[in-house]
Amino acid sequence: MSSSETRVSALRAHPAAGWSLLASELSVLFRRWRTWALLAALAAVPVLIAVAVRITGGSRSGRGPQFLDQITANGLFVGFTALVVSVPLFLPLTVGVVAGDTIAGEASHGTLRYLVIAPAGRLRLLAVKYAGAAVFCVAGALVVILAGSAIGAALFPIGPVTLLSGTVVSIGEAFLRLVLIAGYVVVSLLGLCAIGLFFSTLTDVPVGAMAATIVLSVGSQVLDELPQLDALHPWLFSHYWFGFADFLRDPISWDSFGSNALLQLGYIAVFGALAIGRFTTKDILS
């Protein structure tokens, strides 16, 4: 058995923590053309808004999305406006694509079986895939506010911002608030990521999981609009998606952030558990 012992010694004696799989997941995610196409689509939102406003010379107060009429006076509002526009559809759409692809995408390529027998460990694989989708949420929200701030600064004057509560803050603090709002949006999307991950464990067809995730995000917002379903509203994962306006008050109100974070944690727990239950017992036949 001596030959066998020397050969085994080529492996580690103890398993590594396994960060390299996460690094690999992120590097693969951000080397795909599709990821960059999604991010480019998100970046196009503030650019389109800014260019349209610049060409038409602004809109009358009270029409269009929140903050739209303030853009001509202060370019920093491009990022805010773009987030308001992206939250209901564009961000859930891109996140749905990435989260729905997590497990089903590997299954459709057949690479899932090789990751499982590597062995990646099914739980670890789920955690890594979820982390990858979460990092994409961060990237998506940052792209919107960064592209928005850049195009806003390029096309419009920028200056101190008047908050909803009437206080005026410096450009620096206004940008910090913008980053906080992006953070709020990221947290908002984490529940949807968990839902996408669960759907992704159900099928070998990534498009199916993506579509289901996106449809659910739209469905949740539609239900949130129906006054007859009042009792249901606080339980919908999209219920606090627009609560980030609280970050434009002075002092900052953390109420909706707290409720939102708690709600998203609940969704992560429930759909994470469903995904684990499904994936750890699943026969991998792809």
Add this chain to the structure above:
Amino acid sequence: MTDAAAAITTSGLTKRFGARTVVDAVDLAVPRGSVFGFLGPNGSGKTTTIRMLLGLVSPSAGDIRLLGEAMPDHAARILPRVGALVEGPAFAPYLSGTDNLVRRDTADRYAPSATRAHRVADALDRVGLSHAAGRRVRAYSLGMKQRLGIAGALLTDRDLLVLDEPTNGLDPQGTREVRSLVRSLAGEGTTVFVSSHLLAEIDQICSHAAIMRAGRLVAQGSLEELRGGSGPRILLQTPDASDAVAVFRRSGLDAVVTAEGDVEAPAGAAAPPAEDLVAALVAAGVRVRAFGVRSSSLEERFVELTGEGFDVEQ
């Protein structure tokens, strides 16, 4: 066979999908250090068995031990020592050959990251893919993907290799290379479990084999044991078949005329030496076109056990 001496043992291994039993009470015993051919027609349950061995599919009943430990309970400890090619190679088409192997290697927590680049390059070199390492897998031919799949099984030093149809899609040259690769791995002490529906490939490299048919294991053992079923046969080509049969009968051989008009007889231990038989044939005026003693090939045994034709049995 004790567990320590066995690379793979299964007992009563069964898998049902709904009402359909795909693998039915299979008792495999793969000795360590063997090259074990896992044979059977398409649809006989080979791949499902392999998926169960590797913990991809959970058995409906039965136990599996790999390298002396229970699967799938100790999968995290056993699988790093097992390299596998399961139901064809599979890669992310948008990544290069190297990047695909690196990605697979990062999933193995026992694979040291310090030597990763080196091990990936070695594995690619071993299957002759170094020249295409940087190309996207999208642009690979079927044979190149197959080679890359085999490289994926060789990323670290393995105690057991499970290769499912490793020569699929390879040209004759590639098939020869895979054979010599399997031989050299076996020479290093790795147990190789190789499945195929093409017998001729396995006949030449295996020390042991098992034959599946419709989800059941119908034969298992060393190649000698498997061939032993029918023993060597004498084959004579002659225009004077009936005279030849008479000569054979006189020598105590139970000869028959085959459908092709040739004469065939079992060459048991009691049979006279071949040279004496030929002399007797010539002396009796039988014109001999060709005379040979053939040991039965695994192929015949395989056909005997599994039947001929393309029908997938349910």
